[in-house]
Amino acid sequence: xxxxxxxxxxxxxxxxxxxxxxxxxxxxxxxxxxxxxxxxxxxxxxxxxxxxxxxxxxxxxxxxxxxxxxxxxxxxxxxxxxxxxxxxxxxxxxxxxxxxxxxxxxxxxxxxxxxxxxxxxxxxxxxxxxxxxxxxxxxxxxxxxxxxxxxxxxxxxxxxxxxxxxxxxxxxxxxxxxxxxxxxxxxxxxxxxxxxxxxxxxxxxxxxxxxxxxxxxxxxxxxxxxxxxxxxxxxxxxxxxxxxxxxxxxxxxxxxxxxxxxxxxxxxxxxxxxxxxxxxxxxxxxxxxxxxxxxxxxxxxxxxxxxxxxxxxxxxxxxxxxxxxxxxxxxxxxxxxxxxxxxxxxxxxxxxxxxxxxxxxxxxxxxxxxxxxxxxxxxxxxxxxxxxxxxxxxxxxxxxxxxxxxxxxx
Numbered sequence: 001x002x003x004x005x006x007x008x009x010x011x012x013x014x015x016x017x018x019x020x021x022x023x024x025x026x027x028x029x030x031x032x033x034x035x036x037x038x039x040x041x042x043x044x045x046x047x048x049x050x051x052x053x054x055x056x057x058x059x060x061x062x063x064x065x066x067x068x069x070x071x072x073x074x075x076x077x078x079x080x081x082x083x084x085x086x087x088x089x090x091x092x093x094x095x096x097x098x099x100x101x102x103x104x105x106x107x108x109x110x111x112x113x114x115x116x117x118x119x120x121x122x123x124x125x126x127x128x129x130x131x132x133x134x135x136x137x138x139x140x141x142x143x144x145x146x147x148x149x150x151x152x153x154x155x156x157x158x159x160x161x162x163x164x165x166x167x168x169x170x171x172x173x174x175x176x177x178x179x180x181x182x183x184x185x186x187x188x189x190x191x192x193x194x195x196x197x198x199x200x201x202x203x204x205x206x207x208x209x210x211x212x213x214x215x216x217x218x219x220x221x222x223x224x225x226x227x228x229x230x231x232x233x234x235x236x237x238x239x240x241x242x243x244x245x246x247x248x249x250x251x252x253x254x255x256x257x258x259x260x261x262x263x264x265x266x267x268x269x270x271x272x273x274x275x276x277x278x279x280x281x282x283x284x285x286x287x288x289x290x291x292x293x294x295x296x297x298x299x300x301x302x303x304x305x306x307x308x309x310x311x312x313x314x315x316x317x318x319x320x321x322x323x324x325x326x327x328x329x330x331x332x333x334x335x336x337x338x339x340x341x342x343x344x345x346x347x348x349x350x351x352x353x354x355x356x357x358x359x360x361x362x363x364x365x366x367x368x369x370x371x372x373x374x375x376x377x378x379x380x381x382x383x384x385x386x387x388x389x390x391x392x393x394x395x396x397x398x399x400x401x402x403x404x405x406x407x408x409x410x
Contacts, residue, residue, distance in 0.1 A: 006240035012217035049124035052109035083120035092131035128265040155272040165252040318352035333390035
């Protein structure tokens with residue numbers, strides 16, 4: 001097996017308000033390991049997406065040195081940054097003004113910490129939740145490419161090619177499709193050694209010339225304890241030339257226009273068929289999701305109408321943080337479930353809206369009622385076992401086990 005280009009995007013993020021001890025734990029198990037691996041392999045390049053929500057948490061958690069180490073790797077050309085949304089919001093589900101704001105906030109904060117080194121070329125859409133609306137904004141803001149899951153190619157797996165450049169029709173934005181099967185090996189227990197990896201790699205048979213992957217950096221050591229070592233060992237084999245996605249733009253000789261399907265990196269083919277494009281964040285059959293988005297849209301609409309309100313600036317800052325994706329993800333029960341995170345997310349949204357001074361009693365009552373309905377429904381799902389049943393049903397359709405923070409999800 002000869003050396004072939006491997007473009008790998010690692011995405012690292014912690015939600016706003018994350019506990020310092022958790023950030024430190026994840027840093028010790030994953031972020032520092034990634035840095036050490038790159039330093040041990042000076043020829044290796046990656047694309048790194050670090051949402052600014054995490055960047056500004058690092059000094060607060062006593063991890064200022066990490067910013068310096070990431071900067072050093074960027075200076076040496078081993079890390080190429082990507083743009084994103086500061087608080088890891090699901091861009092496709094928000095108005096264009098909110099999309100632009102989150103991207104600008106991400107740039108402003110990361111520029112503050114990384115200075116001139118912060119020059120993102122490509123763009124990481126949180127959870128790879130694609131829509132053409134987002135693609136237009138990303139193109140307009142000057143980004144040169146995006147990465148999507150391969151299911152976005154036409155709603156099916158095993159159809160996208162990895163040795164050609166695709167551009168989005170009528171937008172002209174280059175798009176790379178990740179190899180889902182190989183990317184997900186770092187999220188499962190299927191491959192623990194290079195021999196395991198290459199056995200599956202060969203069976204997959206689609207990346208003999210170019211390997212394109214995108215995954216959570218936390219998978220390397222935090223969610224899966226062996227995966228940081230596997231990544232390190234794979235680089236040791238010298239069977240890959242680790243490059244950036246921007247490098248691929250210079251290598252590819254052929255191109256094709258494509259109209260990607262709305263989807264995420266968690267999408268299943270049956271989701272696309274049912275036109276449920278973002279089931280982990282907005283499933284029309286999920287009552288909690290419906291309530292969460294009613295509260296989300298209410299908060300956004302209230303702020304849109306009250307820019308002159310004395311409490312607007314505070315409310316705006318709170319809403320930026322409150323739009324983070326975690327509350328919806330953990331309400332999906334597919335298989336992610338946390339009553340605490342659901343209620344905390346609803347509280348953040350309600351608090352943002354209520355920080356406005358000039359809202360009517362009926363508006364305040366509506367905010368209060370939506371928050372209470374979300375809380376009551378989450379507790380009901382937990383206490384009746386409904387959430388567990390949804391989780392078990394979802395996991396029956398999964399081809400492999402899921403892990404989070406080193407533990408198997410059941």
